[in-house]
Amino acid sequence: MAEEHVTFHLPDLGEGLVEATVLDWEAAVGDGVARNDPLVEMETTKSAVVIPSPHEGRVVELHAAPDEVVRVGAPLVTFAVAAPDRPAAGIVGTVPEKEERPRRRVRLTPPDE
Amino acid sequence: MSAKLTDDVAMRYADLRPGSPADAVPVLLLHGFGTHFEMNWRAAGWVQALEAEGLRVIGPDLRGHGGSDKPTDDGAYLPERFTQDLVALLDRLDVDRVDVVGYSMGSRLAWDLALRAPGRVRRLVLGGFGPNDAFAGTDLNAPGEGESPFDAVFRTVSALPGNDQAALAACARGQAARPFRSEPAPEGIPFLLVAGANDPLATGAGELARDRGGSHVEISGRDHANAVSSRVFRQVAVDFLVED
Amino acid sequence: MTELIEHTTATATGPTVELSMQQALNRALRTLLSEDGETLVFGEDVGALGGVFRVTDGLQKEFGADRVFDTPLAESAIMGMSVGLAMNGWRPVPELQFDGFAYPAVDQIVNQVARMNYRTRGTVPMPVTLRLPSFGGIQAPEHHGESLEALFAHTPGLKVAVPSDPGEAYRLLLQSVRCDDPVVFMEPKARYWDRRPVELGEPADPVGTSRIVRPGRHGTLIAWGAMVHRCLQVAELAAEDGVDLEVLDLRWLSPLDTEGLAASVRRTKRAVVVHEAPLTAGLGAEVATRVTDACFGDLAAPVQRVTGFDVPYPAGPLEPQYLPTADRVLLAVQRTLEY
Numbered sequence: 001m002a003e004e005h006v007t008f009h010l011p012d013l014g015e016g017l018v019e020a021t022v023l024d025w026e027a028a029v030g031d032g033v034a035r036n037d038p039l040v041e042m043e044t045t046k047s048a049v050v051i052p053s054p055h056e057g058r059v060v061e062l063h064a065a066p067d068e069v070v071r072v073g074a075p076l077v078t079f080a081v082a083a084p085d086r087p088a089a090g091i092v093g094t095v096p097e098k099e100e101r102p103r104r105r106v107r108l109t110p111p112d113e
Numbered sequence: 114m115s116a117k118l119t120d121d122v123a124m125r126y127a128d129l130r131p132g133s134p135a136d137a138v139p140v141l142l143l144h145g146f147g148t149h150f151e152m153n154w155r156a157a158g159w160v161q162a163l164e165a166e167g168l169r170v171i172g173p174d175l176r177g178h179g180g181s182d183k184p185t186d187d188g189a190y191l192p193e194r195f196t197q198d199l200v201a202l203l204d205r206l207d208v209d210r211v212d213v214v215g216y217s218m219g220s221r222l223a224w225d226l227a228l229r230a231p232g233r234v235r236r237l238v239l240g241g242f243g244p245n246d247a248f249a250g251t252d253l254n255a256p257g258e259g260e261s262p263f264d265a266v267f268r269t270v271s272a273l274p275g276n277d278q279a280a281l282a283a284c285a286r287g288q289a290a291r292p293f294r295s296e297p298a299p300e301g302i303p304f305l306l307v308a309g310a311n312d313p314l315a316t317g318a319g320e321l322a323r324d325r326g327g328s329h330v331e332i333s334g335r336d337h338a339n340a341v342s343s344r345v346f347r348q349v350a351v352d353f354l355v356e357d
Numbered sequence: 358m359t360e361l362i363e364h365t366t367a368t369a370t371g372p373t374v375e376l377s378m379q380q381a382l383n384r385a386l387r388t389l390l391s392e393d394g395e396t397l398v399f400g401e402d403v404g405a406l407g408g409v410f411r412v413t414d415g416l417q418k419e420f421g422a423d424r425v426f427d428t429p430l431a432e433s434a435i436m437g438m439s440v441g442l443a444m445n446g447w448r449p450v451p452e453l454q455f456d457g458f459a460y461p462a463v464d465q466i467v468n469q470v471a472r473m474n475y476r477t478r479g480t481v482p483m484p485v486t487l488r489l490p491s492f493g494g495i496q497a498p499e500h501h502g503e504s505l506e507a508l509f510a511h512t513p514g515l516k517v518a519v520p521s522d523p524g525e526a527y528r529l530l531l532q533s534v535r536c537d538d539p540v541v542f543m544e545p546k547a548r549y550w551d552r553r554p555v556e557l558g559e560p561a562d563p564v565g566t567s568r569i570v571r572p573g574r575h576g577t578l579i580a581w582g583a584m585v586h587r588c589l590q591v592a593e594l595a596a597e598d599g600v601d602l603e604v605l606d607l608r609w610l611s612p613l614d615t616e617g618l619a620a621s622v623r624r625t626k627r628a629v630v631v632h633e634a635p636l637t638a639g640l641g642a643e644v645a646t647r648v649t650d651a652c653f654g655d656l657a658a659p660v661q662r663v664t665g666f667d668v669p670y671p672a673g674p675l676e677p678q679y680l681p682t683a684d685r686v687l688l689a690v691q692r693t694l695e696y
Contacts, residue, residue, distance in 0.1 A: 023335075026344055038158050041342045046273060047148070048342035050158030093497035093673070096547050102590050106687035108598040111575055111657075111694050 004083040007063075008054055010070045013044055019071045020044045022064045027077075031059050039077065042070075057081035115180065118201035122189065125180035126150070126173040128206060131164045138235050139169035140354065141199070141211040143219030145241065145341070146288075147270020147281055149179025153216055157342035166355055171211065173202055175219070176284075183280035190287025192225045200230050212354050214238040216341050217266075217314065218288065221247075227299035237304035238350045241337050243315040244295045253286050262313045266337065298325040305353045307346050309335030328353070376555045378548050381523035382412045382488075384557060385530040386450065390420045393448060396534065398425045400435060400452030400488075409454060410490055410549050432458050436465035439485045440473065448484045450534055456491040456543070457500030457670075463508075470539045471514030482537040486530070491519070492633050493680060494547025494583050496673030502546070503670050504634030506581070509541040510611040510643070516540040516564070517610040521585035523553045525608060528560035536564060545582035565609045567617035573603035576627030576693055579618065579644055581607045584631045584681065591686045602690065610640060618644065619651035626657040627693040631681050636664040658696030661689035 013020060023041040027033050039053040057079035064070045115125045127150055140163055144153035150172035154160060163170050174181040175195060188194075199222070203211065212235050215223035220242035227234040250261035257267035267285070271278045304327040308315030314337050322329035330349050332340050340346055376384065389396050398413055398420075404427040407414035417425040428435050432453050439449040453459050459466070466487065473483045493502035509517045518533050518540055520526035526544070533540035562568065570585060571592050578588035585606045592602040605621050607614065622628045628648050630641040645660035663681045671679045 023339055023342065024344060036161070038161065038344070041158070041344065043339045043342075046269070047152055047156065048339040049156040050161075050342050052158075052161070093495035093501060093546070095550050096494055102587075102594070102683035104594050104683050104687060106684045106691060108595055108600045108687060108691050109694060110599040 002083040003080045005060060005078055006055055006057070006081050007075045007078045010042075010072050010074055010076050012072055017044045017046065017072070019069050021069050022066050023048065024066055025062055026050070027053070027059050029059050029062060033057065033059060033079075051076075053079075055079045055081050116202075116205060118205060119194070119197045120189075122176050122182045122184060122198070124173055124176065124182075124198055124202065126171065126202060129160060129164065129170040129172070131167055131169065137168055138354075139171055139208055139211050141203075141213045141223075142170060142172045143199075143213060143215040143223050144172075144175065144178065145217030145219050146266060146284065147178070147273065147276060149174045149275075151179070152273075153219075153341060158344075158347060159214075162347045162351055166351055168354070171202070171206065171208070173199070175222070177277070177280045178284075179275070183277045185277070185279045185283050187283045187286040187290065190284040192222060192288060192291050193229070194287070195222045196226045196229045199226050200233065203233055209233070210235050212236045212238070214240070214350055214354075215242070216240040217242060217337065218247075221288070221293055224293070224299065227302050227304075228297065231299055231302065234299070234302055236354060237299070237302055238307065238353060239304060239318075240307045240346060240350075241312055241315055241340055242306065242308065243317040244293060244321045245317050246292060247314055248285065248289045251285075253282070253289055256282050256285050262337070266314075269338070295321055295325060303327070303353075305330065305350065307332065307340070307349060309337060309340035309343075311336040312340060313337070373554050373556045375552055376523050376527075377550050377552045378520070378523045378526045378544070379411050379414075379550070381527040381555050382530055382544065383414055383416070384555075385527045385534075386413065386416060387419065388531065389450070389534045390416065390424060395446060396424070396448045396450060397442060398450045398452070399428050399438075401428060401430055401454045403427060403452050408452065410544075410546070412488070412544070412549075413452070432460075432462040433465055436462040436470060436487070439487075440465060440469045440483070443470075443483045443485050444473070444481055448534065450486045450488060452488040452490075454490065455497070455501045456489050456503040456505050459487075459489060459503075459505060466509075466515070466541070467512050471512050474538065475514055483539045484534075484537045485539045486533045486536075487539070487541050488530075489541060489543050490546050490549075491543035492545050492547060492582050493670065493676050494545070496676055497546075499670075499672050502673075502676070504632065504639075504665065506543060506610050506632075507634060507638060507640045507643075509543075510613075510640055514539065515611060517543065519543045519545065519581040519608055519610060521545065521548065521570075521580075521582055521606050521608065522551060524555045525606070527555055527557065528562075529608065532560045532564055543582065547583040548586070551586075565612040565614055567605055567607045567609065567614040569603060569621065570606045571602070571604040573601040573625060575601045575625060576629065576690055577603045577605050577618075577621045577625045578686065578690075579605045579607060579628060579630040579648075580632065581610060582633070584633060587681060587683065587686065588631055591683050591690070594683060594687065595690060600690065600694070607644070613643065613647065615647045615651060618648050622648050622652045623655045626655055627690075628652075628656070629661040629663060629686065629689045629693065631663045631686055633665050633680055635667045636662060637667050639664055658693035661692055663689045 020042040026038040036052040061078040063075040213223040220239035306318045403413040404417040641662040
């Protein structure tokens, strides 16, 4: 399977918060992470939270060091994730499978000629 | 889940049961002043860390907080009212004994629970907590208006959505009516104190641990607000709870 | 990921290259944008992204953001803007991202685009080609797969084209955009990834003609879009039983090729029309009536219809139950054989 890079940006934290401070990374560059593994510990003016990994993959780049302030929407971490083999159908739907001979139960009787 | 356990104050709680072995002791998580279970524990990575160990997590929103009822009379927040709630919750869930992890006010209540119901508590982890008066320098008739460490905490949490400022002020006064005493200490219950090195509300934690036979871990660079999510805190707590 | 679309130059005689329908449509748009500076391509995500189905991939880069551009998520505005642009001499090629999203723009399409030429006694033509990814087959959620052909074919003033393979997509799109009448160009989503050799030449057949994609003696299967392939599969199965079916790709749903339909059915004496849309008041009824009218004395059996069911278009997981299956088409064929 091919790999592609996906960058995760700091999501909207709600409550009008516009930025957060990196407290500590729980994964390092080169680490493999599973989806929902603890990824980074961040602090806002309201609370400290652990953000889980949104992807399964390998960490390629951390875009902010501990104590650095990250704006909502700014890149946080880049993952290398497995790319699908088949072309994707854009935002919705799936690419139809390669056509196979359809299943049949009905048999025909040729007309008299 | 939500239940009216004592004196008509409904309490919301989470009871999360992964595939824990039958003999594993459940973990009761007690959040800090002005927060709630989801914010203090789940968002800070605790539920995942404990579930990864296969441990059952019981997480109430303490009275006056989160999704639980929020009375506004000071008397509803005396520490013994909280411990009554917690014992009733354990009874309802048919749980004999728990390990208790508290943070800040939750630590103080965990200590009280261990004193009042020693048979129900196996081990204690007390985060963001020290023996000194948490309300020192605070005018409890006008919390949040001064410059004490508690005033700062009060200002932050009273601005959180869903919090009731009058209930929180009553809660502070109810707690302050029974100042913490390190004597007597819970007998035969091992305890671990964990706090950020820059946490003024945890001053004296090291001495308390030394004098009463507990363990103490200090997390460098962390303060009262951000020690709770620390990986170090989670790790030492889990290690303390699962060791034989 | 989607393959990059390689650049070649299309000439009148045309080289033959293997392309998916997405790529063939992209080539056609590139040809059209090159040959006429008044041609504009726009819609939701067609510019920087290159379209959710990659049909407009690379066009903004090649022709600039003045001619290939993104619009707000407002289908009525996309079609309303097309009217204004066409009135002022442009040749708009708007895209509405999914057929289900065309409903908010029905006022602009039906009340303005379709009528302007008529309303102005022919002085204001509407050379608008609405590209509409259409029909089912990709298991998309609600509103992302519909079959609106009867609605548009029923609207006087609109032409309706439905390609069934990459070569047809290339040629029909050239014809549609060059045509001074408004065309609703319905692209069968299920066939976007279908790859075939495409001759990048000029269209030879006139607008409004059908084509025979498989000749046969015992009956005619009539279809458009992805159902043409379902019918070709059925014809293969029928051949195993000694039944030789013709497959007719209607491809222009307005104007309807009554002559082409009649010529085929007069030879084969049996007709089955297959479409994805619900049965009642579907285009199959119109086709059946025209065939019956033109071939009444020649028909060996009543014209059969195999269609979707009279229910709202189902969400993805139910598509296989909704769309005409090979067995349903074979049963209809057997009814005409036994009649």
